Amino acid sequence: MLTLYSYPKLFGVADNNGYGLKVYAFLKLAGVRFTHEHVFDASKAPRGQLPYIVDDGVAIGDSETILAHLIEKYRLTIDAQLTPAQRTTDHLVTRLLDDLYWVMSYSRWKDDRFFPAVRDAFMAQHAQIDEAGLNKAREYNAQRYYFQGIGRYAPDQAYARGLSDLQVLADLIPPDGYVHGPNPGSIDAGIYGFIANIHYYPIPTPLKAFVSDHPNLVRHCEAIHAAVSR
Template sequence: MDKPTLYSYPGLCGVADNNPFGLKVYAFMRLCNMPFEHKHILDTKNAPRGQLPYLTDGDQDIGDSDAIIAYLIHRYRLALDDGLSEQQRRLDYLLRRTLDDLYWPMSYSRWGDARYWPSFRNLVLAEHPQIAQGDMDAAHDYNQQRYYYQGIGRYQPEQIYERGIADLAAISGLLGDSAFIFGAAARSIDAAVYGFVANIYFYDIPTPLKQFVLACPNLARHCESVHARVR
Protein backbone atom coordinates (compact mmCIF):
# COMPACT_ATOMS: atom_id res chain seq x y z
CA MET A 1 0.00 0.00 0.00
CA ASP A 2 1.32 3.46 -0.89
CA LYS A 3 1.93 5.78 2.00
CA PRO A 4 -0.21 8.91 2.40
CA THR A 5 1.40 12.10 1.14
CA LEU A 6 1.16 15.38 3.01
CA TYR A 7 1.52 18.50 0.85
CA SER A 8 2.40 21.64 2.74
CA TYR A 9 4.41 24.83 2.59
CA PRO A 10 8.20 24.75 2.99
CA GLY A 11 9.77 24.64 6.41
CA LEU A 12 11.54 27.55 8.06
CA CYS A 13 13.66 28.20 11.14
CA GLY A 14 13.96 24.51 11.96
CA VAL A 15 10.25 23.66 11.83
CA ALA A 16 8.83 21.40 9.16
CA ASP A 17 6.26 23.86 7.80
CA ASN A 18 6.15 27.63 8.10
CA ASN A 19 2.35 27.48 8.11
CA PRO A 20 0.76 26.42 11.42
CA PHE A 21 -1.98 24.32 9.85
CA GLY A 22 0.43 22.19 7.87
CA LEU A 23 2.76 21.88 10.85
CA LYS A 24 -0.20 20.76 12.95
CA VAL A 25 -0.91 17.84 10.61
CA TYR A 26 2.78 16.97 10.27
CA ALA A 27 3.21 16.89 14.06
CA PHE A 28 0.06 14.79 14.48
CA MET A 29 1.28 12.19 12.00
CA ARG A 30 4.70 12.08 13.61
CA LEU A 31 3.21 11.69 17.09
CA CYS A 32 1.21 8.75 15.73
CA ASN A 33 4.38 7.22 14.22
CA MET A 34 2.67 7.12 10.85
CA PRO A 35 4.71 6.40 7.72
CA PHE A 36 4.02 9.15 5.18
CA GLU A 37 5.61 11.22 2.46
CA HIS A 38 5.99 14.94 3.06
CA LYS A 39 6.20 17.20 0.02
CA HIS A 40 6.80 20.93 0.29
CA ILE A 41 5.07 22.99 -2.36
CA LEU A 42 3.95 26.55 -3.00
CA ASP A 43 1.51 26.03 -5.86
CA THR A 44 -1.99 25.41 -4.48
CA LYS A 45 -3.81 24.80 -7.78
CA ASN A 46 -4.22 21.05 -7.12
CA ALA A 47 -5.24 21.49 -3.49
CA PRO A 48 -8.86 21.09 -2.39
CA ARG A 49 -10.32 24.61 -2.17
CA GLY A 50 -6.93 25.91 -3.29
CA GLN A 51 -5.46 25.75 0.23
CA LEU A 52 -2.58 23.99 1.92
CA PRO A 53 -2.11 21.62 3.60
CA TYR A 54 -3.76 18.72 1.90
CA LEU A 55 -3.33 14.96 2.01
CA THR A 56 -3.50 12.37 -0.74
CA ASP A 57 -4.21 8.79 0.25
CA GLY A 58 -4.89 6.47 -2.65
CA ASP A 59 -7.67 8.12 -4.63
CA GLN A 60 -8.61 10.41 -1.74
CA ASP A 61 -7.66 14.10 -1.61
CA ILE A 62 -8.41 15.69 1.75
CA GLY A 63 -8.06 19.37 2.55
CA ASP A 64 -8.39 21.30 5.84
CA SER A 65 -6.09 20.36 8.70
CA ASP A 66 -8.81 19.21 11.10
CA ALA A 67 -10.53 17.21 8.36
CA ILE A 68 -7.21 15.53 7.53
CA ILE A 69 -6.66 14.57 11.15
CA ALA A 70 -10.22 13.24 11.48
CA TYR A 71 -9.79 11.23 8.27
CA LEU A 72 -6.50 9.71 9.45
CA ILE A 73 -7.91 8.77 12.85
CA HIS A 74 -10.83 6.98 11.21
CA ARG A 75 -8.94 5.43 8.28
CA TYR A 76 -5.98 4.13 10.24
CA ARG A 77 -7.63 3.62 13.64
CA LEU A 78 -5.15 5.96 15.30
CA ALA A 79 -5.33 5.85 19.08
CA LEU A 80 -3.72 9.18 20.02
CA ASP A 81 -6.98 10.59 21.43
CA ASP A 82 -8.36 7.36 22.86
CA GLY A 83 -9.55 7.76 26.43
CA LEU A 84 -10.39 11.46 26.26
CA SER A 85 -13.56 12.34 28.10
CA GLU A 86 -16.45 14.13 26.42
CA GLN A 87 -15.52 17.26 28.35
CA GLN A 88 -11.95 17.05 27.10
CA ARG A 89 -13.17 16.61 23.54
CA ARG A 90 -15.30 19.74 23.88
CA LEU A 91 -12.28 21.63 25.18
CA ASP A 92 -10.22 20.24 22.31
CA TYR A 93 -12.73 21.74 19.87
CA LEU A 94 -12.72 25.13 21.59
CA LEU A 95 -8.92 25.21 21.64
CA ARG A 96 -8.79 24.55 17.91
CA ARG A 97 -11.10 27.49 17.30
CA THR A 98 -8.87 29.63 19.55
CA LEU A 99 -5.90 28.61 17.41
CA ASP A 100 -7.85 29.54 14.28
CA ASP A 101 -8.23 33.00 15.79
CA LEU A 102 -4.54 33.16 16.69
CA TYR A 103 -3.65 32.51 13.06
CA TRP A 104 -4.54 36.04 12.02
CA PRO A 105 -2.34 37.98 14.47
CA MET A 106 0.48 35.48 13.85
CA SER A 107 0.20 35.85 10.09
CA TYR A 108 -0.10 39.63 10.36
CA SER A 109 3.14 39.73 12.37
CA ARG A 110 4.96 38.29 9.35
CA TRP A 111 3.29 39.82 6.32
CA GLY A 112 1.37 42.82 7.59
CA ASP A 113 3.51 44.61 10.15
CA ALA A 114 6.09 46.81 8.43
CA ARG A 115 8.43 46.41 11.41
CA TYR A 116 8.76 42.63 10.97
CA TRP A 117 7.90 41.95 7.33
CA PRO A 118 11.47 42.62 6.06
CA SER A 119 12.91 40.12 8.58
CA PHE A 120 10.40 37.46 7.60
CA ARG A 121 10.96 38.07 3.88
CA ASN A 122 14.72 37.82 4.31
CA LEU A 123 14.44 34.59 6.32
CA VAL A 124 12.38 32.97 3.58
CA LEU A 125 14.63 34.17 0.75
CA ALA A 126 17.79 33.09 2.57
CA GLU A 127 16.50 29.58 3.34
CA HIS A 128 14.67 29.05 0.04
CA PRO A 129 16.65 30.67 -2.79
CA GLN A 130 14.24 29.15 -5.34
CA ILE A 131 11.62 31.65 -4.15
CA ALA A 132 11.87 34.97 -5.98
CA GLN A 133 11.61 38.27 -4.14
CA GLY A 134 8.87 39.27 -6.57
CA ASP A 135 6.82 36.28 -5.42
CA MET A 136 7.27 37.32 -1.81
CA ASP A 137 6.21 40.87 -2.62
CA ALA A 138 3.13 39.60 -4.46
CA ALA A 139 2.22 37.38 -1.49
CA HIS A 140 2.70 40.37 0.81
CA ASP A 141 0.23 42.45 -1.20
CA TYR A 142 -2.24 39.55 -1.36
CA ASN A 143 -2.07 39.07 2.40
CA GLN A 144 -2.65 42.76 3.03
CA GLN A 145 -5.94 42.39 1.17
CA ARG A 146 -6.83 39.26 3.15
CA TYR A 147 -6.30 41.05 6.45
CA TYR A 148 -8.53 43.92 5.38
CA TYR A 149 -11.39 41.73 4.20
CA GLN A 150 -11.11 39.32 7.13
CA GLY A 151 -11.23 42.32 9.45
CA ILE A 152 -8.01 42.03 11.44
CA GLY A 153 -6.31 44.50 9.11
CA ARG A 154 -8.75 47.25 10.13
CA TYR A 155 -7.32 47.36 13.66
CA GLN A 156 -4.21 49.08 14.95
CA PRO A 157 -1.17 46.79 15.37
CA GLU A 158 -1.28 46.92 19.17
CA GLN A 159 -4.93 45.83 19.08
CA ILE A 160 -4.09 42.95 16.76
CA TYR A 161 -1.36 41.73 19.09
CA GLU A 162 -3.58 42.11 22.15
CA ARG A 163 -5.95 39.65 20.53
CA GLY A 164 -3.19 37.15 19.73
CA ILE A 165 -1.68 37.47 23.20
CA ALA A 166 -5.10 36.82 24.76
CA ASP A 167 -5.31 33.58 22.74
CA LEU A 168 -1.83 32.53 23.88
CA ALA A 169 -2.63 33.45 27.49
CA ALA A 170 -5.73 31.26 27.43
CA ILE A 171 -3.70 28.31 26.13
CA SER A 172 -0.96 28.90 28.71
CA GLY A 173 -3.54 29.04 31.49
CA LEU A 174 -5.12 25.76 30.42
CA LEU A 175 -1.74 24.06 30.10
CA GLY A 176 -0.62 25.14 33.57
CA ASP A 177 2.09 22.87 34.96
CA SER A 178 1.03 19.83 32.93
CA ALA A 179 3.41 18.29 30.43
CA PHE A 180 0.69 18.36 27.79
CA ILE A 181 -2.79 19.87 27.48
CA PHE A 182 -4.60 16.85 28.94
CA GLY A 183 -1.89 15.55 31.26
CA ALA A 184 1.17 13.37 30.83
CA ALA A 185 0.50 12.10 27.30
CA ALA A 186 0.58 14.08 24.04
CA ARG A 187 -2.71 14.20 22.16
CA SER A 188 -3.75 15.62 18.81
CA ILE A 189 -4.49 18.99 20.45
CA ASP A 190 -0.82 19.18 21.45
CA ALA A 191 0.13 18.84 17.79
CA ALA A 192 -2.26 21.69 17.03
CA VAL A 193 -0.86 23.96 19.75
CA TYR A 194 2.68 23.13 18.63
CA GLY A 195 1.83 24.01 15.03
CA PHE A 196 1.10 27.58 16.06
CA VAL A 197 3.48 28.17 18.95
CA ALA A 198 6.47 26.72 17.07
CA ASN A 199 5.77 29.15 14.25
CA ILE A 200 6.26 31.94 16.78
CA TYR A 201 8.81 30.54 19.22
CA PHE A 202 11.49 29.32 16.80
CA TYR A 203 11.50 32.44 14.63
CA ASP A 204 14.19 35.01 15.35
CA ILE A 205 11.75 37.89 14.92
CA PRO A 206 10.97 39.85 18.12
CA THR A 207 7.23 40.28 17.62
CA PRO A 208 4.99 40.89 20.64
CA LEU A 209 3.74 37.32 20.21
CA LYS A 210 7.30 35.94 20.43
CA GLN A 211 7.99 38.07 23.49
CA PHE A 212 4.86 36.74 25.18
CA VAL A 213 5.74 33.10 24.47
CA LEU A 214 9.25 33.66 25.87
CA ALA A 215 7.63 35.09 29.01
CA CYS A 216 5.50 31.93 29.44
CA PRO A 217 7.85 29.08 30.38
CA ASN A 218 5.09 26.50 30.09
CA LEU A 219 4.37 27.41 26.46
CA ALA A 220 8.07 27.30 25.58
CA ARG A 221 8.50 23.99 27.43
CA HIS A 222 5.50 22.45 25.68
CA CYS A 223 6.76 23.62 22.31
CA GLU A 224 10.26 22.21 22.89
CA SER A 225 8.82 18.92 24.14
CA VAL A 226 6.61 18.32 21.11
CA HIS A 227 9.37 19.54 18.78
CA ALA A 228 11.75 16.91 20.17
CA ARG A 229 9.17 14.20 19.43
CA VAL A 230 8.31 15.20 15.86
CA ARG A 231 11.47 16.63 14.27
Protein backbone atom coordinates in the same frame (compact mmCIF):
# COMPACT_ATOMS: atom_id res chain seq x y z
CA MET B 1 1.50 5.63 0.65
CA LEU B 2 0.16 8.71 2.38
CA THR B 3 1.64 12.04 1.31
CA LEU B 4 1.36 15.35 3.14
CA TYR B 5 1.58 18.47 0.98
CA SER B 6 2.32 21.64 2.89
CA TYR B 7 4.30 24.85 2.83
CA PRO B 8 8.10 24.77 3.13
CA LYS B 9 10.07 24.78 6.35
CA LEU B 10 11.53 27.90 7.88
CA PHE B 11 13.87 28.47 10.85
CA GLY B 12 14.13 24.73 11.46
CA VAL B 13 10.36 24.23 11.69
CA ALA B 14 8.95 21.59 9.32
CA ASP B 15 6.24 23.91 7.97
CA ASN B 16 6.03 27.69 8.21
CA ASN B 17 2.23 27.50 8.44
CA GLY B 18 0.52 26.49 11.67
CA TYR B 19 -2.03 24.22 10.02
CA GLY B 20 0.48 22.24 8.00
CA LEU B 21 2.75 21.86 11.03
CA LYS B 22 -0.24 20.69 13.06
CA VAL B 23 -0.91 17.85 10.60
CA TYR B 24 2.79 17.01 10.39
CA ALA B 25 3.08 16.80 14.18
CA PHE B 26 -0.11 14.73 14.44
CA LEU B 27 1.18 12.19 11.92
CA LYS B 28 4.46 11.92 13.79
CA LEU B 29 2.87 11.63 17.23
CA ALA B 30 0.33 9.07 16.02
CA GLY B 31 3.01 6.94 14.35
CA VAL B 32 1.55 7.13 10.83
CA ARG B 33 4.05 6.63 8.03
CA PHE B 34 3.98 9.32 5.37
CA THR B 35 6.05 11.28 2.91
CA HIS B 36 6.21 15.04 3.10
CA GLU B 37 6.18 17.23 0.00
CA HIS B 38 6.85 20.95 0.44
CA VAL B 39 5.09 23.18 -2.07
CA PHE B 40 4.43 26.89 -2.53
CA ASP B 41 1.64 26.54 -5.09
CA ALA B 42 -1.71 25.58 -3.55
CA SER B 43 -3.62 25.52 -6.87
CA LYS B 44 -3.84 21.70 -6.88
CA ALA B 45 -5.07 21.52 -3.29
CA PRO B 46 -8.71 21.03 -2.32
CA ARG B 47 -10.27 24.51 -2.15
CA GLY B 48 -6.84 25.87 -3.14
CA GLN B 49 -5.53 25.70 0.42
CA LEU B 50 -2.63 23.97 2.11
CA PRO B 51 -2.11 21.61 3.80
CA TYR B 52 -3.69 18.59 2.19
CA ILE B 53 -2.96 14.89 2.03
CA VAL B 54 -3.26 12.31 -0.71
CA ASP B 55 -4.18 8.94 0.78
CA ASP B 56 -4.62 6.01 -1.59
CA GLY B 57 -5.14 8.46 -4.43
CA VAL B 58 -7.76 10.56 -2.62
CA ALA B 59 -6.97 14.21 -1.88
CA ILE B 60 -8.23 15.53 1.46
CA GLY B 61 -7.91 19.13 2.62
CA ASP B 62 -8.58 21.11 5.82
CA SER B 63 -6.49 20.15 8.84
CA GLU B 64 -9.44 19.07 10.99
CA THR B 65 -10.92 16.96 8.19
CA ILE B 66 -7.50 15.38 7.64
CA LEU B 67 -7.15 14.44 11.31
CA ALA B 68 -10.67 13.00 11.46
CA HIS B 69 -9.96 10.94 8.33
CA LEU B 70 -6.69 9.60 9.72
CA ILE B 71 -8.20 8.67 13.09
CA GLU B 72 -11.05 6.78 11.45
CA LYS B 73 -9.15 5.05 8.65
CA TYR B 74 -6.09 4.02 10.65
CA ARG B 75 -7.97 3.44 13.92
CA LEU B 76 -5.68 5.79 15.78
CA THR B 77 -6.03 5.86 19.55
CA ILE B 78 -4.23 9.15 20.22
CA ASP B 79 -7.45 10.74 21.57
CA ALA B 80 -9.27 7.57 22.59
CA GLN B 81 -9.18 8.26 26.34
CA LEU B 82 -10.60 11.78 26.18
CA THR B 83 -13.75 12.56 28.13
CA PRO B 84 -16.63 14.51 26.56
CA ALA B 85 -15.50 17.60 28.50
CA GLN B 86 -11.95 17.24 27.20
CA ARG B 87 -13.22 16.92 23.64
CA THR B 88 -15.19 20.13 24.16
CA THR B 89 -12.00 21.83 25.37
CA ASP B 90 -10.18 20.61 22.26
CA HIS B 91 -12.89 22.04 20.02
CA LEU B 92 -12.73 25.43 21.71
CA VAL B 93 -8.92 25.54 21.57
CA THR B 94 -9.00 24.61 17.89
CA ARG B 95 -11.22 27.61 17.20
CA LEU B 96 -8.97 29.83 19.32
CA LEU B 97 -6.02 28.76 17.17
CA ASP B 98 -8.00 29.82 14.10
CA ASP B 99 -8.08 33.32 15.60
CA LEU B 100 -4.40 33.24 16.56
CA TYR B 101 -3.53 32.28 12.98
CA TRP B 102 -4.63 35.65 11.66
CA VAL B 103 -2.61 37.62 14.19
CA MET B 104 0.47 35.48 13.63
CA SER B 105 0.15 35.93 9.87
CA TYR B 106 -0.46 39.68 10.32
CA SER B 107 2.81 39.95 12.26
CA ARG B 108 4.74 38.46 9.35
CA TRP B 109 3.17 40.07 6.32
CA LYS B 110 1.35 43.21 7.42
CA ASP B 111 3.57 44.75 10.09
CA ASP B 112 6.29 46.86 8.46
CA ARG B 113 8.60 46.23 11.41
CA PHE B 114 8.76 42.48 10.88
CA PHE B 115 8.04 41.79 7.21
CA PRO B 116 11.62 42.53 6.06
CA ALA B 117 13.01 39.82 8.36
CA VAL B 118 10.45 37.29 7.11
CA ARG B 119 11.13 38.27 3.49
CA ASP B 120 14.89 37.95 3.90
CA ALA B 121 14.58 34.58 5.68
CA PHE B 122 12.45 33.14 2.89
CA MET B 123 14.91 34.27 0.24
CA ALA B 124 17.89 32.96 2.23
CA GLN B 125 16.38 29.52 2.80
CA HIS B 126 14.47 29.05 -0.47
CA ALA B 127 16.43 30.10 -3.53
CA GLN B 128 13.42 29.80 -5.85
CA ILE B 129 11.69 32.68 -4.05
CA ASP B 130 12.55 36.26 -4.98
CA GLU B 131 11.63 39.64 -3.53
CA ALA B 132 9.04 40.34 -6.22
CA GLY B 133 7.21 37.12 -5.43
CA LEU B 134 7.21 37.84 -1.72
CA ASN B 135 5.95 41.37 -2.25
CA LYS B 136 3.14 39.95 -4.36
CA ALA B 137 2.30 37.52 -1.57
CA ARG B 138 2.27 40.44 0.85
CA GLU B 139 -0.23 42.31 -1.29
CA TYR B 140 -2.42 39.22 -1.52
CA ASN B 141 -2.32 38.74 2.23
CA ALA B 142 -3.19 42.39 2.81
CA GLN B 143 -6.43 41.80 0.90
CA ARG B 144 -7.16 38.69 2.95
CA TYR B 145 -6.58 40.57 6.20
CA TYR B 146 -8.85 43.41 5.14
CA PHE B 147 -11.77 41.16 4.28
CA GLN B 148 -11.25 38.94 7.34
CA GLY B 149 -11.12 42.04 9.53
CA ILE B 150 -7.71 41.88 11.21
CA GLY B 151 -6.27 44.12 8.50
CA ARG B 152 -8.51 46.98 9.68
CA TYR B 153 -6.91 46.92 13.14
CA ALA B 154 -4.02 49.07 14.27
CA PRO B 155 -1.02 46.88 15.20
CA ASP B 156 -1.50 47.20 18.97
CA GLN B 157 -5.17 46.22 18.61
CA ALA B 158 -4.30 43.24 16.42
CA TYR B 159 -1.65 42.02 18.84
CA ALA B 160 -4.03 42.41 21.77
CA ARG B 161 -6.21 39.75 20.16
CA GLY B 162 -3.29 37.38 19.71
CA LEU B 163 -1.95 37.97 23.20
CA SER B 164 -5.34 37.19 24.72
CA ASP B 165 -5.36 33.91 22.75
CA LEU B 166 -1.86 33.09 23.98
CA GLN B 167 -2.89 33.85 27.55
CA VAL B 168 -5.61 31.21 27.32
CA LEU B 169 -3.03 28.69 26.13
CA ALA B 170 -0.64 29.72 28.90
CA ASP B 171 -3.42 29.14 31.45
CA LEU B 172 -4.32 25.78 29.89
CA ILE B 173 -0.93 24.12 29.44
CA PRO B 174 0.43 22.57 32.66
CA PRO B 175 4.01 22.96 33.90
CA ASP B 176 4.64 19.31 33.02
CA GLY B 177 3.07 16.89 30.57
CA TYR B 178 0.48 17.86 28.02
CA VAL B 179 -3.00 19.34 27.89
CA HIS B 180 -4.82 16.20 29.00
CA GLY B 181 -2.13 14.25 30.80
CA PRO B 182 1.31 12.68 30.42
CA ASN B 183 0.92 11.84 26.71
CA PRO B 184 0.35 14.30 23.85
CA GLY B 185 -2.94 14.26 21.97
CA SER B 186 -4.12 15.86 18.77
CA ILE B 187 -4.74 19.18 20.52
CA ASP B 188 -1.08 19.28 21.55
CA ALA B 189 -0.12 18.82 17.90
CA GLY B 190 -2.40 21.73 17.03
CA ILE B 191 -0.97 24.02 19.69
CA TYR B 192 2.56 23.11 18.66
CA GLY B 193 1.78 23.99 15.04
CA PHE B 194 1.23 27.60 16.02
CA ILE B 195 3.52 28.09 19.02
CA ALA B 196 6.51 26.61 17.15
CA ASN B 197 5.87 29.10 14.35
CA ILE B 198 6.33 31.83 16.95
CA HIS B 199 8.91 30.39 19.33
CA TYR B 200 11.51 29.29 16.78
CA TYR B 201 11.32 32.48 14.71
CA PRO B 202 14.09 34.95 15.66
CA ILE B 203 11.76 37.86 14.96
CA PRO B 204 10.87 39.99 18.01
CA THR B 205 7.10 40.28 17.61
CA PRO B 206 4.88 40.84 20.65
CA LEU B 207 3.72 37.23 20.23
CA LYS B 208 7.31 35.98 20.43
CA ALA B 209 7.94 38.02 23.57
CA PHE B 210 4.85 36.56 25.25
CA VAL B 211 5.80 32.96 24.46
CA SER B 212 9.37 33.51 25.66
CA ASP B 213 8.05 34.88 28.96
CA HIS B 214 5.98 31.74 29.65
CA PRO B 215 8.13 28.70 30.46
CA ASN B 216 5.21 26.28 30.18
CA LEU B 217 4.56 27.32 26.57
CA VAL B 218 8.25 26.99 25.73
CA ARG B 219 8.56 23.61 27.45
CA HIS B 220 5.46 22.22 25.73
CA CYS B 221 6.63 23.45 22.34
CA GLU B 222 10.15 22.11 22.71
CA ALA B 223 8.91 18.73 23.98
CA ILE B 224 6.68 18.25 20.94
CA HIS B 225 9.40 19.55 18.65
CA ALA B 226 11.84 16.97 19.99
CA ALA B 227 9.29 14.18 19.59
CA VAL B 228 8.42 15.01 15.98
CA SER B 229 11.97 15.76 14.85
CA ARG B 230 13.26 12.22 15.42
